[in-house]
Amino acid sequence: MTSEHPTDRTGPVIVWFRDDLRIADHPALHAALEHGQPIVAVYVLDEESVGVRPLGSAARWWLHQSLRSLTADIEALGGRLLLRRGAAGPIMTALVHETDASAVFWNRRYGLPERTVDTAIKSDLRASGIDAHSFAGSLLFEPWTIQTGQGGSYSVFTPFWRACTAGPPPRAPYPAPDSIPGWAGILDADPPSSDDLDSWGLEPSRPDWAGGLRAAWTPGEASAHALLQTFLDGSLPRYGSERDQPAQNATSRLSPYLRWGEISPCQVWSATQSAQRGLTGTALTSATRFLTEVGWREFTYHVLFNAPDLATKNLRPAFDAFPWPPVDQEALAAWQQGRTGFALVDAGMRELWRTGSMHNRVRMVTASFLIKNMLVDWREGERWFWDTLVDADPASNPFGWQWVAGSGADAAPYFRIFNPNLQAAKFDPHQQYIRENVPEYGTDAYPAPLVDLGETRRAALAAYESVKNPS
Numbered sequence: 001m002t003s004e005h006p007t008d009r010t011g012p013v014i015v016w017f018r019d020d021l022r023i024a025d026h027p028a029l030h031a032a033l034e035h036g037q038p039i040v041a042v043y044v045l046d047e048e049s050v051g052v053r054p055l056g057s058a059a060r061w062w063l064h065q066s067l068r069s070l071t072a073d074i075e076a077l078g079g080r081l082l083l084r085r086g087a088a089g090p091i092m093t094a095l096v097h098e099t100d101a102s103a104v105f106w107n108r109r110y111g112l113p114e115r116t117v118d119t120a121i122k123s124d125l126r127a128s129g130i131d132a133h134s135f136a137g138s139l140l141f142e143p144w145t146i147q148t149g150q151g152g153s154y155s156v157f158t159p160f161w162r163a164c165t166a167g168p169p170p171r172a173p174y175p176a177p178d179s180i181p182g183w184a185g186i187l188d189a190d191p192p193s194s195d196d197l198d199s200w201g202l203e204p205s206r207p208d209w210a211g212g213l214r215a216a217w218t219p220g221e222a223s224a225h226a227l228l229q230t231f232l233d234g235s236l237p238r239y240g241s242e243r244d245q246p247a248q249n250a251t252s253r254l255s256p257y258l259r260w261g262e263i264s265p266c267q268v269w270s271a272t273q274s275a276q277r278g279l280t281g282t283a284l285t286s287a288t289r290f291l292t293e294v295g296w297r298e299f300t301y302h303v304l305f306n307a308p309d310l311a312t313k314n315l316r317p318a319f320d321a322f323p324w325p326p327v328d329q330e331a332l333a334a335w336q337q338g339r340t341g342f343a344l345v346d347a348g349m350r351e352l353w354r355t356g357s358m359h360n361r362v363r364m365v366t367a368s369f370l371i372k373n374m375l376v377d378w379r380e381g382e383r384w385f386w387d388t389l390v391d392a393d394p395a396s397n398p399f400g401w402q403w404v405a406g407s408g409a410d411a412a413p414y415f416r417i418f419n420p421n422l423q424a425a426k427f428d429p430h431q432q433y434i435r436e437n438v439p440e441y442g443t444d445a446y447p448a449p450l451v452d453l454g455e456t457r458r459a460a461l462a463a464y465e466s467v468k469n470p471s
């Protein structure tokens, strides 16, 4: 690796942690360790660089726990994680100066504002003679490497995934390092300063609304691997048949761990490949289905890379003319708080508020209800999910909303309007999920329906026709 990243300087190597809060299968850390110099590990809370989207509240809670866990994991191997807050560019310049670093390594990000920040930092560092290098750490397939026959990007999942799986398989994961030689005892200077994590105020205090999140989740790399193993040993064979039923706990629940990079998709891929050896029939089909869902995550990043405004702009420009009525704030609050009078919608929205997550089938139903029965612009729902999901993801969240709206890539047709009552009967037939989340369901205390499903369906279709056939 040293010959691949030549440097005549001997200072430490800075490893800049971002959406990859782990130490195993971390290509940038792996390469830095091969350098043989001490490691300066840093995380930068960047709320200042232009265009970088501020994290939502649930995501900030997760980040706090994740950084605490990563700090402990790095310290256990002899290193130290520095915390700095501010615009990443000036912080990197200052840190290189303070530590006399010879190189800065990181794993790539895929949103345009983040890429712009990274590209500027890389060229500034290189102009000053510092080796700067980025690695592929957060996806199975780098978005620009998957191309159509004409050299373009994909807008439909099936051919995209076929192209991904036709090429060389994802690389084998790197093992966790045995040690991370840090500052102490190696360099003859004071260690660089670090912020105190608590001073960042990522966790809610007044009021502390995170009790449900704490009960539902244990962020961190070790938990991610334990969860993956539990899933592979338990639910994997029934994933295909039960993944749509929210009461069955048949899915992996890995999305926040993947979002924050506490586990890498290469690790998930490799462990699933091993687990599926020996499986046959529906169990094998289930394993393939699971990996295909991981493929949807890849697709959302492919789409984000090629359409950076995914969270704000309709992928299909025809939707720009959609006649959204003014938002009824009271109705919006009823949706947010799970008081619509439609049990599956309310169960999903309350699960989200309580745990920072929601089952995929119910995400589709609640999103469809907001957009198509309440005629609220998908961007309003995307923002609520962004603030409340622990897995709030810059690619999968806006992609999911545009998919439901019909304005996105390979999207559900607009005229497919989920009936929340039929969805509940099909996917929660014993009302187990509903009763878990809406205890007063079926009593007088439960709210009356907010809308008439038939009327609102007709209004949504009429609005859609006006976009399809503008007069």
Ligand code: FAD
Residues within 6 Å of the ligand: 243, 251, 252, 253, 254, 255, 256, 258, 259, 290, 293, 294, 295, 296, 297, 298, 300, 358, 359, 360, 361, 363, 364, 367, 385, 389, 391, 392, 393, 394, 396, 397, 398, 400, 401, 404
């Ligand atoms: P599993 O079924 O176990 O799947 C394994 C992994 O595959 C997931 O952890 C996830 O990384 C990936 N995956 C599965 N389904 C999808 C999908 N449809 N799109 C993209 N990746 C997928 N997912 C997020 O990670 N972050 C989001 O912010 C997000 N917002 C969404 C918003 C809407 C409106 C919708 C309809 C879907 C959204 N999803 C999002 C996708 C999906 O709902 C979650 O990834 C899934 O519920 C996570 O549960 P799991 O880890 O048990 O998934």
